[in-house]
Amino acid sequence: xxxxxxxxxxxxxxxxxxxxxxxxxxxxxxxxxxxxxxxxxxxxxxxxxxxxxxxxxxxxxxxxxxxxxxxxxxxxxxxxxxxxxxxxxxxxxxxxxxxxxxxxxxxxxxxxxxxxxxxxxxxxxxxxxxxxxxxxxxxxxxxxxxxxxxxxxxxxxxxxxxxxxxxxxxxxxxxxxxxxxxxxxxxxxxxxxxxxxxxxxxxxxxxxxxxxxxxxxxxxxxxxxxxxxxxxxxxxxxxxxxxxxxxxxxxxxxxxxxxxxxxxxx
Amino acid sequence: xxxxxxxxxxxxxxxxxxxxxxxxxxxxxxxxxxxxxxxxxxxxxxxxxxxxxxxxxxxxxxxxxxxxxxxxxxxxxxxxxxxxxxxxxxxxxxxxxxxxxxxxxxxxxxxxxxxxxxxxxxxxxxxxxxxxxxxxxxxxxxxxxxxxxxxxxxxxxxxxxxxxxxxxxxxxxxxxxxxxxxxxxxxxxxxxxxxxxxxxxxxxxxxxxxxxxxxxxxxxxxxxxxxxxxxxxxxxxxxxxxxxxxxxxxxxxxxxxxxxxxxxxxxxxxxxxxxxxxxxxxxxxxxxxxxxxxxxxxxxxxxxxxxxxxxxxxxxxxxxxxxxxxxxxxxxxxxxxxxxxxxxxxxxxxxxxxxxxxxxxxxxxxxxxxxxxxxxxxxxxxxxxxxxxxxxxxxxxxxxxxxxxxxxxxxxxxxxxxxxxxxxxxxxxxxxxxxxxxxxxxxxxxxxxxxxxxxxxxxxxxxxxxxxxxxxxxxxxxxxxxxxxxxxxxxxxxxxxxxxxxxxxxxxxxxxxxxxxxxxxxxxxxxxxxxxxxxxxxxxxxxxxxxxxxxxxxxxxxxxxxx
Numbered sequence: 001x002x003x004x005x006x007x008x009x010x011x012x013x014x015x016x017x018x019x020x021x022x023x024x025x026x027x028x029x030x031x032x033x034x035x036x037x038x039x040x041x042x043x044x045x046x047x048x049x050x051x052x053x054x055x056x057x058x059x060x061x062x063x064x065x066x067x068x069x070x071x072x073x074x075x076x077x078x079x080x081x082x083x084x085x086x087x088x089x090x091x092x093x094x095x096x097x098x099x100x101x102x103x104x105x106x107x108x109x110x111x112x113x114x115x116x117x118x119x120x121x122x123x124x125x126x127x128x129x130x131x132x133x134x135x136x137x138x139x140x141x142x143x144x145x146x147x148x149x150x151x152x153x154x155x156x157x158x159x160x161x162x163x164x165x166x167x168x169x170x171x172x173x174x175x176x177x178x179x180x181x182x183x184x185x186x187x188x189x190x191x192x193x194x195x196x197x198x199x200x201x202x203x204x205x206x207x208x209x210x211x212x213x214x215x216x217x218x219x220x221x222x223x224x225x226x227x228x229x230x231x232x233x234x235x236x237x238x239x240x241x242x243x244x245x246x247x248x249x250x251x252x253x254x255x256x257x258x259x260x261x262x263x264x265x266x
Numbered sequence: 267x268x269x270x271x272x273x274x275x276x277x278x279x280x281x282x283x284x285x286x287x288x289x290x291x292x293x294x295x296x297x298x299x300x301x302x303x304x305x306x307x308x309x310x311x312x313x314x315x316x317x318x319x320x321x322x323x324x325x326x327x328x329x330x331x332x333x334x335x336x337x338x339x340x341x342x343x344x345x346x347x348x349x350x351x352x353x354x355x356x357x358x359x360x361x362x363x364x365x366x367x368x369x370x371x372x373x374x375x376x377x378x379x380x381x382x383x384x385x386x387x388x389x390x391x392x393x394x395x396x397x398x399x400x401x402x403x404x405x406x407x408x409x410x411x412x413x414x415x416x417x418x419x420x421x422x423x424x425x426x427x428x429x430x431x432x433x434x435x436x437x438x439x440x441x442x443x444x445x446x447x448x449x450x451x452x453x454x455x456x457x458x459x460x461x462x463x464x465x466x467x468x469x470x471x472x473x474x475x476x477x478x479x480x481x482x483x484x485x486x487x488x489x490x491x492x493x494x495x496x497x498x499x500x501x502x503x504x505x506x507x508x509x510x511x512x513x514x515x516x517x518x519x520x521x522x523x524x525x526x527x528x529x530x531x532x533x534x535x536x537x538x539x540x541x542x543x544x545x546x547x548x549x550x551x552x553x554x555x556x557x558x559x560x561x562x563x564x565x566x567x568x569x570x571x572x573x574x575x576x577x578x579x580x581x582x583x584x585x586x587x588x589x590x591x592x593x594x595x596x597x598x599x600x601x602x603x604x605x606x607x608x609x610x611x612x613x614x615x616x617x618x619x620x621x622x623x624x625x626x627x628x629x630x631x632x633x634x635x636x637x638x639x640x641x642x643x644x645x646x647x648x649x650x651x652x653x654x655x656x657x658x659x660x661x662x663x664x665x666x667x668x669x670x671x672x673x674x675x676x677x678x679x680x681x682x683x684x685x686x687x688x689x690x691x692x693x694x695x696x697x698x699x700x701x702x703x704x705x706x707x708x709x710x711x712x713x714x715x716x717x718x719x720x721x722x723x724x725x726x727x728x729x730x731x732x733x734x735x736x737x738x739x740x741x742x743x744x745x746x747x748x749x750x751x752x753x754x755x756x757x758x759x760x761x762x763x764x765x766x767x768x769x770x771x772x773x774x775x776x777x778x779x780x781x782x783x784x785x786x787x788x789x790x791x792x793x794x795x796x797x798x799x800x801x802x803x804x805x806x807x808x809x810x811x812x813x814x815x816x817x818x819x820x821x822x823x824x825x826x827x828x829x
Contacts, residue, residue, distance in 0.1 A: 077615040084619040131621065200375070207285040210576045212278055214583065256278025259330055263283060263376040 003097050006058035014043070014050035015183050017175050024051050027168055028100075033121040033144040035164075038172030041218025043183075044147045047172070048102050057141055058099040062090050064109035070116045074129060086132055095120065095127045098141030106146040107159060114163050120144055121166035174206065174219055183219060188226025194235060197264055198222045201239055204260045205247065212253045217243055236261055267292070268325055269315050276313075276333045283376060284337040289572070300464050304332045306475040311336050317468055331382045331469035335365070338372035339476060343437060346478045354460035355397070355451060360444030361465075361473035362401055366408035366427060367440050384410055386467035391415050397451070397458040402466040404447075419454065423447050531555040531697065537732040539693070542769035552693045552729035559687070559699040562717025564710045570667045571674055574817055578671065581821050585678045594632055602630030636681060637744035638828055639704065643734045644669060644687040645752035646699075650721035652753075654813055661753050661790060662721045664813055668751070668820040669701075669716060675821045677708040681828070682741065685712070686734060687719055690726035692760045697723070698733055704741055727756040727801070728770035731785065735778040746783045747827065751820070753790040755797050771801045786827060788820060 027034050028051070036044040045061075052059035062073065075089035094101035106114060119126050125138040146167065148159065175183060177199055185195035199222060206216030225242035229235055244257045269292050281287050293312040295302040302314030313332065317325050343364060349357060373379050387410055389402035400420065406413050407424040415421060426446065430439045451458070465472060532555060539551035571578055597606045606629035613623035650662040669685060676683045685701040701719075702712040731750070738746050756767035775785045789798040789809045798807045808823050810816050 076612070077619050079615055079618070084615050204282040207282050208278060210580070211281045211287055212274075212579065214580075250274075252274035253278045255275040256282060259275070259279050260282040263334065263378040263382065266377040 003058035003060075003093070003099050006060050006099055007056075008049055008053040008059060011053055012046060012049045013183075013186060014046055015175065015179055015186075017173075017179055020047065020170055020172075021051070021054070023170060025055070028055055028143055031125070031140075031143050033167045034146075035167035035169040036145065036147045036172060037150060037169055038147075039174070039215055039218065040149055041220030042172050042174050043219060044172050045102075045104065048100070048145055048147075052100050055100075057143075058094075058097075059102060060090050060094045060099045061102045061104060063104045064106050064113075066108055066110065068109045068113055070113050071131075073113065074116055074127070075131075077131060091117070091120075092127060092129065092136065095136050095138045095142050098139030100143045100145055103144070103146045106148055111160055111163075114159070117144060117146075118162065118166065121163075174202075174216070177203070180219055180222070184222050184226050187223045189230045190226045194229055195226060197235065198225055198229075198239075201243070201261055201264045204264065205243065205257060208253070208257075212250060212256075213248060215247075217247060221246070236265060267315055268322060269313055269329065272326065272329050276329055279330060280311075280333045280337040283334060283372075284341045286337060286340050287576070288336075288340065290333075300462070301468065303465055303468070304336050304471040306336045306339065306471060320468070327382065328386065328469050331379075331386060332471070334372065334376075334379055334382060335369065335469055336471050336475075338368040339364075339471065342368040342371045343476045345437065346476055347437070347441065348478050352445075353448070353452075354463075355458040356445055356448035357477065358401065358458070358460065358463060358473075359448045359451070360440050361476060362405055363408070363423075363427065363444045363447075364437060364440035364476060365465075365470050365473075366405065367434050367437070369409055370431075370434055380409075383469065386469050387413075389466065391417065395456070397456050398463060398466065400451070400456065405466065405470075419447070419450055422450070531557045531695075534698075535733060535736070537729050539728060540770045540773035542765060543763075547773075552696050552726060554696050554698050554729060554733045557697045557699045559701055559715035560718035560720070561711075561714040562719070564713045564717065566717040567666075567670045567713040570670045570817075574667070574671055577818055578674065581671065581675045582678065584822075584825055585675060595629055596632050597629045598624070598626040599628045599630055600626050602628030604629055636679065636828065638681050638747065639738060639741035639743035639745070640676065640681060640683040640747045640749060640824070640828075641734050641738045642669060642672065642683065642685045643730060643748060643750045644685070644701075644719070645689070645725055645727075645750070645754075646687045646719050646721050647689045647725040647754070648722050649725075649754050657814070659814070660721070661813060662719065664816045665751055665753075665790075666716060666719060667817040670713070671817050672821045672824055673702070673708045673712070673716070675824065682743065684737065685716070686737075688726075688730035688733075689721075689723040690729070690758050691723045692758060693726070693729075696726050696729040696733075698730060704737075724758040725752065725754065725756045726758045726767060727752065728767060728774040731771060731774040731778065735774070735781070735783050735785075738783055739781055745828075748778065748783055748785045749824065749827075750785065750787045750802075751790070751816075752787060752798075754794070755791075756801075768797050768800055775802055775806075784827075786823075788816075788823060790816065 024034065024047075036048065038044055049059060071089065073089050073091040075087050075092045077084045078087045088096065091101055093099070103109075103117070119128060120138060121144055125142070127136045127138065128134075129136065174180060180199045180202070181192060181195045184190070184198055185192050188195070202217045202219070202222045205213070209216040221243050225238040228238035228242055233241075239261045240258070244254055244261070248254055248257070273290055273292070277287075277290055288306065288309050288311045291310055291312045292315045293302060293305070295314045295316055295318070301318055304314065305312045311333065313329070317328055320328055347360065347364075352360070369379070369383060387406035389399065389406045391403070393399040393403060395417075400417070403415050403417065404420050404423045407415050407420050408427050423443070426443045430443065433439050533553050534556045535554045536550040537552050537554065538547040538549045540547050596602070598609050599606070606627055609624065609627040609629075613625075613627050616623035644665055646662060646665075650665060651660050653660050673683070673685065682704055683702070684704045687699045687701060688697060690696040699715070699719075701715045702708055706712060727750075731748070734748055738748055755764070756771050757764075758767060761767055778785050785802060785806060787798055787802045787807045789807055790813050791798070791809070794809060798809065808819070810819055
């Protein structure tokens, strides 16, 4: 099969925080376009990987960026020895062969790019290829999923209403304390006690969101710190490297976070 | 000063620990006064600007301990104690037990705080048997498990406190144990002088924040600023011509007859007004008079900006994004200095594939400037004195806060802008006060004028729009934006027909659009869809349903309009 490399063969680790698995499964059954909202590093990408594995469908991920054009999604003509050949883009491949297409950080792409997904995201489920004149009807397995992080930047960058309203949405937040402890302990391979302390530090750093930090410390960051601890780094040093230095450039805030980490240590 | 250097760090520390964001304020410590202690209450933590007798490294830790302790009170002392018939000795002891209680709760969550607090507990059995020494020894016994004190009273206090460990969640523990220990001390005839008593160790607060004060608390910050701003200080001399009339410096000039206002101001322009019944403009119908803006306190504006510090910070980040004068490569241009390689290849491919190629195959560099002039027009009619339901904040105070933050943001962006306020008292007296001109800076004088705004009279919007438009029209800019902030339907004392001023304002907006001036209205009346829409057009209004969010929304609206 053409999409075999996009199949997820081993079960990704995912801890459900609520009924999101059942919800997503129901949405997939209806092939409803889905929007995953939530702060960075809280598990959106892991969730979609897990769901793709669970549903047994290939997953094509596209990381969106400012310079992305519609042809980066849809495809383009390329030259070969005999003339020109059409080359499908990731979205077209997912539509043609039946995959879950995950557009990560969709707001980063320009608004005129995102409108190419409109005919796919309503009941038409078709993708017109302007260059070749082809009209592809989506494979029955195809589903469109986007992630969207409505941060403070959303004033300048936001999805069009017409894009937003084509999607059903699920909200992701940082997991609660007990769950996050279990996740950090499992993913980093550290003792529960250390994980608990890291989660405490993470919660404290999240209090600073809006008071100097644009985003709180993500679960991903805590796992990074945990992975360093698992390799013998002291907790304070691991937090410094994996958490405090990446999250802010402000020396005062860095000192405040260092003092906070210190307060969390026994 | 050490505290000034540490201030932001300490603020971040207390927010991270306790999810509370009090304002830190430095408190002077006179040379001969007793040593200062932290004091908190009403969202402010006052911190002594120095702790005498501590080396800088130690003092840094002391500040951290002090702020962590105050934060623990804010978090765990949920309700303040009432003094009732308690004696000062009992008050001091209950406070001491309460200090230990919140510290233990804090250390349960953040065990490292023990390392921060303990070094400052230096009392020992040798400190003596007077009340302050006994207190310090008890304080140490309650938090330091390794400390041994032979005194029966101190040990009794420790035993009582530790026995209640399961009930620490409730402040009632402090009250009962403190009361008991106070009685004992009374029977021991230990004398206590509340006047000279200073809480030890140095990081603990003066406990004023955990007792209900006998004098009434100050009103909340917003209303305070509002009152301060409404205080009239002598008018500034700008605009220069004509001394401001004394009568004009009285706040309640709404009731004065029009005739006496004549000499306080300068007629500077007259404008036609559109009469929708005769479908014609009445020439020279409304007279604009320049009123010198009254000066308020500049600090009022600085305080507003400080009080919205998180928002100001977010705005600063947004502004960094919006500042677009760095060079940008424009691709797929019809003409330019260089070929756009991607576009050229695609065009060549299209040619071979037999498709018609896109002719835009050039690229060029461009430096985009924000070529923009904005005039912010504030409605300060009498209705802006209305308080929001369930709050002491007036609409005008919010307008002022929003304008202050917006002004700060625009100054940060380097955009050219002016600010003016208007109200009216009949067609012969449409009052216009310049707060900031296009040439001036958003400095102390402009802020004082903004702080001095007071709401009075009516809203003759059309004339004000025409006048603001004329000022804006003199600016040479690619884009000219007139941003109106209004709280209600246009009205005036000499107009009976409700539609008349609405239609006139609509006409004024259309005239301005013809001259290339964009008019956008931020309406503070959620039900104002009808008339605001009629005047400005449905896509040129933003109605704020929760007015208290105006300071947050206005700069965002501006950034969105101009990005």
